[in-house]
Amino acid sequence: MQAHPERIASLTLVCPPRLDPSLRALGSRLQIIAGDQGRPAAMVRDAVTNLPEAAVVWLLRYFSPPWADVVADCTADVESALFNVLSKDQPQKDRAVPGGLSGAVAGITYDSQGEGPPLVLLPLSLASSQWEPLLSQLSTRFRTVMLSGPELGFLAMLESRGRSAGYLNAVGRIIDLVQLRPGELVLEVGCGSGVLDRWIAHHTPQANRIIGIDVNRYLLREATALATQEGLADIVAFREGDAEALPFPDNHVDVALSLTVLEEGNADRMLAELVRVAKPGGRVAVMVRALDIPWVVNVPLRPEVKTKAQTPRGFVGAQGCADASLYRRFHQTGLTHVEMWPQFATFEQPHTPQAQFAYGAILGALSAEETQEWHAGIAQAVADGTYFIAQPFHCAVGTRPEAMG
Amino acid sequence: MSAADLSVADRLAQVLDHLGIERPLRGLHAGRCHGLHAGASGTNRIADSRLSAPS
Numbered sequence: 366m367q368a369h370p371e372r373i374a375s376l377t378l379v380c381p382p383r384l385d386p387s388l389r390a391l392g393s394r395l396q397i398i399a400g401d402q403g404r405p406a407a408m409v410r411d412a413v414t415n416l417p418e419a420a421v422v423w424l425l426r427y428f429s430p431p432w433a434d435v436v437a438d439c440t441a442d443v444e445s446a447l448f449n450v451l452s453k454d455q456p457q458k459d460r461a462v463p464g465g466l467s468g469a470v471a472g473i474t475y476d477s478q479g480e481g482p483p484l485v486l487l488p489l490s491l492a493s494s495q496w497e498p499l500l501s502q503l504s505t506r507f508r509t510v511m512l513s514g515p516e517l518g519f520l521a522m523l524e525s526r527g528r529s530a531g532y533l534n535a536v537g538r539i540i541d542l543v544q545l546r547p548g549e550l551v552l553e554v555g556c557g558s559g560v561l562d563r564w565i566a567h568h569t570p571q572a573n574r575i576i577g578i579d580v581n582r583y584l585l586r587e588a589t590a591l592a593t594q595e596g597l598a599d600i601v602a603f604r605e606g607d608a609e610a611l612p613f614p615d616n617h618v619d620v621a622l623s624l625t626v627l628e629e630g631n632a633d634r635m636l637a638e639l640v641r642v643a644k645p646g647g648r649v650a651v652m653v654r655a656l657d658i659p660w661v662v663n664v665p666l667r668p669e670v671k672t673k674a675q676t677p678r679g680f681v682g683a684q685g686c687a688d689a690s691l692y693r694r695f696h697q698t699g700l701t702h703v704e705m706w707p708q709f710a711t712f713e714q715p716h717t718p719q720a721q722f723a724y725g726a727i728l729g730a731l732s733a734e735e736t737q738e739w740h741a742g743i744a745q746a747v748a749d750g751t752y753f754i755a756q757p758f759h760c761a762v763g764t765r766p767e768a769m770g
Numbered sequence: 771m772s773a774a775d776l777s778v779a780d781r782l783a784q785v786l787d788h789l790g791i792e793r794p795l796r797g798l799h800a801g802r803c804h805g806l807h808a809g810a811s812g813t814n815r816i817a818d819s820r821l822s823a824p825s
Contacts, residue, residue, distance in 0.1 A: 466789065477789055483789075
């Protein structure tokens with residue numbers, strides 16, 4: 366994009382979690398659609414000062430964190446904004462190419478529909494409905510090529526993070542503390558791509574049935590496909606469900622886990638549900654991102670730049686939990702044998718999707734000069750063999766007593 | 771190079787080539803495409819993929 370920005374007719378970012386200053390090269394061909402509420406809106410307002418020609422369409426009274434189902438929630442507004450931009454680049458009739466293809470190439474799944482100029486639809490963050498609510502309208506004028514799979518977008522980040530040694534060390538301590546026994550039923554609430562469910566299945570010689578639930582149909586489709594690919598379809602099952610109203614009776618599972626999910630909804634309600642579905646003697650374990658603890662970015666930078674790089678970033682819902690309040694909340698559930706602790710997940714690979722995701726957050730806070738310093742610092746740290754980035758989390762594990770107070 | 775070693779840009783280039791999109795875009799659509807998605811990092815990937823594919 367930096368080398369040949371003229372070759373991109375237009376680019377629309379819908380509720381972007383990050384805005385890289387290099388997008389400036391697109392000039393007025395860049396459109397940003399974002400909710401006008403909360404921290405995501407503040408991020409966009411700050412970032413567009415570096416993108417003076419970009420058009421910004423605000424979705425009024427809308428909070429748009431990465432998990433917002435924005436196309437479903439704001440179909441008409443998004444459609445209007447998209448067609449406004451797309452209509453400026455008039456297609457020529459003789460350029461139409463046939464659509465109606467689906468399949469997978471090089472690990473990327475594609476679904477091509479309609480006829481006309483190609484319109485590439487990349488995964489829409491963590492939106493449950495993805496582009497589906499607009500697909501038929503877009504396909505009437507464009508050859509829409511919808512791409513998905515574990516190599517793209519948030520899914521790539523989730524898979525990359527969930528396979529990294531540092532993250533698995535952090536999760537491993539939790540799994541050790543819940544003392545999982547053969548035959549016990551494990552529930553992961555907010556399973557995402559199911560990467561940890563697959564890891565647990567392998568980690569525990571497939572001696573446990575595991576259920577992953579998520580409210581996100583897009584992620585559930587991908588999770589099911591990935592588990593099947595790894596031969597775990599009989600061990601790991603996925604189903605749709607709301608963490609605040611779990612689709613299980615009381616006293617149903619032996620271990621109830623929820624990792625980096627309490628940030629997104631009503632944390633106290635989610636915790637109460639985890640406790641409710643756990644059997645007496647069952648264990649409940651949670652982990653949340655710690656937005657109250659700085660990251661450790663082991664990259665040579667001037668102190669003021671390092672402070673920016675290490676500032677914790679991330680979105681949390683109005684009733685979510687991403688700080689040390691987890692310990693008070695967890696204690697109040699009435700669980701016994703409670704253990705609570707903060708810990709870091711250390712990432713030592715500089716070019717993974719997980720690392721790139723972290724860089725995106727950091728670069729959004731740096732000036733052009735600081736960005737150069739950042740890239741040089743990473744190169745230096747990698748060359749020296751000292752590179753790592755450590756992300757903090759708060760964790761808690763407890764046991765459900767025979768009788769809840 | 772094994773499939774596991776492919777970059778995201780290479781993977782995207784293969785998809786677009788498979789769909790026959792790359793050459794029509796370059797020859798008939800001024801080498802441009804519309805992209806819609808939700809992440810800046812992904813922006814770079816799609817742009818890079820299109821520009822690094824063999825012409």
